Amino acid sequence: MEKPSNPLLKLSRSLFADTAEQEKFIHALSNRQAFNPAILWLQPKPTENLFNLEISVVW
Template structure:
């Protein structure tokens, strides 16, 4: 495992008291998982979807 930056280590120490949680946080930051894009409505959702539905393309 490569050495983590001191700033990342300090951040994990300031956020979590438990070393296991610190390690999980560092791992999550340095090895992010890919997530599908999503739409988050911050106002009431319009009655009609303003977006066209597309067929997913894999590859």
């Protein structure tokens, strides 16, 4: 793992007093995992599909 940037270290210190929590935070941001997008229906789900399926873009 590369050395975290100074702004990331400063942010982790400002958010967490515990060094173990700081390291977990930095690790989570540095080694992020891909999660599939999801839609959460807060009302009854419509019967017809409101969205067109698009090909995902590689960033």
